[in-house]
Amino acid sequence: MKIKEELASLVEYSRAYYSRMWMFATAGNLSVLDPESGVIWITASGKDKGRLTVDDFIGVSLRSGEPLEDDGKRPSAETSIHTAIYSMLTGSTCILHVHTPTSCSLEFGLSKEESFRFVTLPNTEILKAFGNFLEEPNLKALVVHNHGFVPKISEDFKLALNKKIPDVPFFLIENHGITVWGKNVWDANKNLEAAEFVLQVMLARKK
């Protein structure tokens, strides 16, 4: 079954992300979508991402957002963000959400009042990983306020996407981290690598 391979691949990336300090203190959540069954396999809440195994994923219905069965594991508290992305961006079958020190160090000054904004990314060659080959791409990434009530983040994400199709396959939650999506696990990881890279350039230039 293809999902098994995708989960094994996620486990491998998870350990790499942990070693890079992107998933410290159980932070972050990873998922794949099985488009045929409409089931999302997402990391259970509170798992150590440096020791993740395929048994740490839990099946959730894309339609209802509810776990398939009650086996004691709780899906990630941020499952609503995953369902929002899979619903809005058809063709995505993998979502990676990590906390990197870089993405958490950037300050945008969002608040309950101005709760999302599109910010311009520095023109760095690695943006070509997102399929844009213009000499001056001036790509904009969405940043959302880190609402205490997680479904409000998902709502802002949907509001923003209804305004503007995102230039890049990721968005930021201020003070919180990066969320990327992709056609499959490998593609999502490639997008995450490019996103973190461009944010490191952004932070270095602000110092």
Next chain:
Amino acid sequence: MKIKEELASLVEYSRAYYSRMWMFATAGNLSVLDPESGVIWITASGKDKGRLTVDDFIGVSLRSGEPLEDDGKRPSAETSIHTAIYSMLTGSTCILHVHTPTSCSLEFGLSKEESFRFVTLPNTEILKAFGNFLEEPNLKALVVHNHGFVPKISEDFKLALNKKIPDVPFFLIENHGITVWGKNVWDANKNLEAAEFVLQVMLARKK
């Protein structure tokens, strides 16, 4: 015996901390408390944390602070900080003290006169690792002056805790490092990962 497993786990974390430059030059000390016997197992003084073994721990009485037996190993010079924490914060059975470049680069200006202060941590998602889920947690961490006489640090720690229950399961010694506590080794490590993360954000934003 459960303590043996906890020590084996500490040894594994110790080597990871060394490789991250958190325990360079024999710096830092690690301990677990056996609540039943009232014995603290703490790293002996001067051990290479990149090569730690379970034989490098020494048993110390929580009540007296004295080694259980005279086998040539000296307990860490900072044992009094461990006994202060275990005594004040019932339920903690593991303490990790490391020197990270980040925590040592932050300047707070403490002195013999103002020898401790509570400082506000940046609102970063990873603070949720400490069990606080407010949108604007504004958590405060204790910072203590790096007194040359170590028991004075333990004393300041107790004074501060009598003033205010700490918002986070760690405190800082200025120019010196991070000390975290937890319900067990895994929990203490999770707290250390979150503490170092939030301090990296704090330092990056000061630059």
Next chain:
Amino acid sequence: MKIKEELASLVEYSRAYYSRMWMFATAGNLSVLDPESGVIWITASGKDKGRLTVDDFIGVSLRSGEPLEDDGKRPSAETSIHTAIYSMLTGSTCILHVHTPTSCSLEFGLSKEESFRFVTLPNTEILKAFGNFLEEPNLKALVVHNHGFVPKISEDFKLALNKKIPDVPFFLIENHGITVWGKNVWDANKNLEAAEFVLQVMLARKK
């Protein structure tokens, strides 16, 4: 066959570069030249540099810049830069092009109008890796504008070299990365290590 060993060595370095974040998101390209046959073996487009194998290289004619055979793999989009270097700098048989966060964070302000410039490198001991042993070397490195049309980069590189023989065996493309050359794979890698080092010093001093 010697080329096989050189490619195996490139594969090993590729994985090291990936782990250092120098070849994230499939970025960069690596090649060796077989001077006898005039064939360049270059990484095919879009390969994961953390998982590179010797089968991911494709043979290209130095003279025509065209692939030797049509086996479905496309040579790197930056092949013209490799052919420009091998043609201009006889004796070079290896080229390494990577994206490092450091090299992409440095800002030089180049544009279509001023599309290349020679910039002075900080006087750092590691410059001796380039064979210069003066006390105040004041070496200059070429920086080229990141033209959207890649052959324009190769053209600027040739224009610049006709003006001035480069002091160092590498050049930069602004917002893009480092390209080094060497007598063989080991030599090119040594040059890359020294180039990245001196750029890290340059960036640290600008902050």
Next chain:
Amino acid sequence: MKIKEELASLVEYSRAYYSRMWMFATAGNLSVLDPESGVIWITASGKDKGRLTVDDFIGVSLRSGEPLEDDGKRPSAETSIHTAIYSMLTGSTCILHVHTPTSCSLEFGLSKEESFRFVTLPNTEILKAFGNFLEEPNLKALVVHNHGFVPKISEDFKLALNKKIPDVPFFLIENHGITVWGKNVWDANKNLEAAEFVLQVMLARKK
């Protein structure tokens, strides 16, 4: 033979230093002294420090500074610095010289005119690795100008030591790197770890 074990230990550290970017591009040199025979075993010139073996060391007479035999290997160009240290600081049997990005990024403004200076190190707990336990140690480290003619560095080192016994078991060469000494390989490595740590704090606070 004890020297064999010390060299094997140096080889292990060498590879660790390389992986931390402290010995990139063949930079640096490592030695042990056999006090009985008066022979220094030092890395031959130009060796890849990520692939060092015990065969890459060459025997040099402490008294004359000349190689014991002519086997095609050249001793490091900085052998005179090693002989100066072993001669001045009796009891030292290991010297480690590395290029770290941190030590090369710090600027002191030395020149041929003012060719050495003692600079104050930040008061960081890790200084206790050097055996100083004062609350405000205010330790000073020697920094020497990076003379193009290496024996001039050795000479300045001796001049400085005749003025003042160094507070710490290392000195810096501006734009060049750190040189530490120790009672044995393990001790010298401990000193190097502490030196690099305190320099990272110094650099972070300057930014």
